[in-house]
Amino acid sequence: MNGDDTITWGELLRVSAAELGSEQEARWLCEHASGLERGEFDAARDEVVSERCGVALRAMIARRLAGDPLQYVMKRWAFRHLDILVDSRVLIPRPETEVVVQAALDMAFEMLRSRKTKLRVADLGTGSGVIGLSLASELPRGSTEVWLTDLSADALEVARANLAGSGLIDGDVRIVQGSWFAALPSEQKNSFDMVVSNPPYIGLYDPSVEASVRDHEPHLALFAGSDGLDAYREIISQAGEWLVTDGWLVLEIGHQQGDAVHELLAQNNFTQIEIRQDLAGRDRIALAKI
Numbered sequence: 001m002n003g004d005d006t007i008t009w010g011e012l013l014r015v016s017a018a019e020l021g022s023e024q025e026a027r028w029l030c031e032h033a034s035g036l037e038r039g040e041f042d043a044a045r046d047e048v049v050s051e052r053c054g055v056a057l058r059a060m061i062a063r064r065l066a067g068d069p070l071q072y073v074m075k076r077w078a079f080r081h082l083d084i085l086v087d088s089r090v091l092i093p094r095p096e097t098e099v100v101v102q103a104a105l106d107m108a109f110e111m112l113r114s115r116k117t118k119l120r121v122a123d124l125g126t127g128s129g130v131i132g133l134s135l136a137s138e139l140p141r142g143s144t145e146v147w148l149t150d151l152s153a154d155a156l157e158v159a160r161a162n163l164a165g166s167g168l169i170d171g172d173v174r175i176v177q178g179s180w181f182a183a184l185p186s187e188q189k190n191s192f193d194m195v196v197s198n199p200p201y202i203g204l205y206d207p208s209v210e211a212s213v214r215d216h217e218p219h220l221a222l223f224a225g226s227d228g229l230d231a232y233r234e235i236i237s238q239a240g241e242w243l244v245t246d247g248w249l250v251l252e253i254g255h256q257q258g259d260a261v262h263e264l265l266a267q268n269n270f271t272q273i274e275i276r277q278d279l280a281g282r283d284r285i286a287l288a289k290i
Contacts, residue, residue: 006048007048007049007054008045008046008047008048008049009030009034009041009044009045009046009047009049010045010046012030012049012054012057013026013027013030013045016029016030016057016061019061019065020061020064020065025064025070027041028070028074029057029060029061029064029070029073029074030057032060032074032076033053033054033056033057033060034049034053035053060073060074067212067215067216068216069092069212069216069217071086071092071093072086072087072088072092072216075087077092077093079093079097079098079130079134080098080101080130080134080138081134081137081138082130082133082134082137082162082166083165084128084129084130084133084162084165085128085158085161085162085165086128086158087158088216088217088218089152089154089155089157089158089218090127090128090154090155090158090159090218090221091127091128091217091218091221091222092217093128093130095279096252096278096279096284097130097131097198097252099278099279099284099285100131100196100198100250100251100252100284100285101130101131101134101135101196103250103276103285103287104121104131104135104194104196104250105134105135105138105139107194107248107250107287108121108135108139108144108193108194109139111193111194111248112139112140112143118142118143118144118145118172119139119143119144119145119193119194120144120145120147120188120191120192120193120194121135121144121145121146121147121192121193121194121195121196122146122147122149122181122184122192122194122195122196122242123135123146123147123148123149123196123197124149124180124181124183124195124196124197124199124235125149125150125151125180125197125198125199125200125221125231126148126149126150126155126156126159126175127150127152127155127158127159127198127221128155128158128159128162129148129158129159129162129163129175130162131196131197131198132146132147132148132159132173132196133146133148133159133162133163133166133168133173135196136166136168136172136173137166137167137168142172144172145172145174146172146173146174147173147174147175147176147183147184147192148163148173148174148175148176149175149176149177149178149180149181149183149184150177150183151177151178151179151180151183151220152218152220152221153177154218155218155221156175156177159175160175163175180197180231180234180235180238181235181238181239181241181242184242188242189241189242190241190242190243190244190245191242191244192242192243192244192247193243193244193247193248194243194247194248194249194250195235195239195242195243195247195248195249195250196249196250196251197231197235197250197251197252198251198252199224199231199232199235199251199252200220200221200222200223200224200228200230200231201224201228201229201231201232201252201253201254201257202222202223202224202228202254203223203224203225203226203227203228204223204225204226205226206228209222227260228254228257229257229260229261229264232251232253232257232260232261232264233264235249235251236249236261236264236265236268236270237268239268239270239290240268240269240290243290245290246289246290247289247290248287248288248289248290249265249270249286249287249288249289249290250285250286250287251285251286251287252284252285253275253283253284253285253286254283255278255282255283255284256283257283258275258283258286261275261286262275262286265286265288269290270288270289270290271288271289271290272287272288272289273286273287273288274286274287274288
């Protein structure tokens with residue numbers, strides 16, 4: 001990092017770790033700059049860093065030291081079995097959402113075992129597309145038609161890029177722009193077997209939001225009114241018009257919103273309402289049948 005054009009990747013990793021104060025982050029950035037996977041990078045530790053790779057790494061470290069989230073700096077992140085593009089146009093995927101996807105997958109597999117027709121699923125407010133694309137890629141090919149919706153044209157550009165990189169470009173995945181259910185064709189009312197969503201659920205004035213989140217991630221995907229429930233009110237009140245009889249609604253929720261979301265579902269004639277916890281034991285998933 002000092003202009004020495006004979007520095008090796010191993011030496012550069014040590015220097016970068018000292019600058020960042022994190023050996024793990026330094027390793028991720030060095031691997032990303034080199035274009036090498038973990039095992040390949042370890043085998044190349046004694047190789048001299050090219051000027052192009054060194055410049056790329058310096059730029060990434062500068063952004064990280066300026067406070068940019070690591071995922072935005074790298075412009076990629078792993079989510080379940082996907083390697084996705086992620087930048088400031090979309091939320092950074094969290095491990096908690098992987099648990100939501102697993103709950104939706106379990107429900108979808110159960111439905112597929114009891115029927116021979118293709119499932120129709122909507123991922124509302126898809127952002128980078130990780131929920132819908134995970135469902136489409138992990139369910140048997142040809143068994144499911146997945147619709148990805150988002151109000152943000154910028155977010156849908158990211159989702160389209162991730163669709164193209166997923167190997168599902170010729171599969172049954174549709175991307176449409178609009179607010180929640182309004183994005184979907186009206187003739188498809190009462191035809192969706194499952195609706196999944198990770199909507200914004202943070203209150204506008206919530207003091208617990210980390211500065212790195214508030215300063216860098218898109219507010220449209222974070223905040224939902226003064227109590228964080230506005231998106232749930234809209235989705236839950238309209239879901240009955242779009243789900244088939246016995247269709248399922250699967251929602252990611254904030255860890256203090258279980259009771260409030262349960263009440264909203266009950267008020268809108270949902271049954272078999274269940275609030276599940278994430279790996280940390282906090283309320284994270286709401287499931288209900290219409």
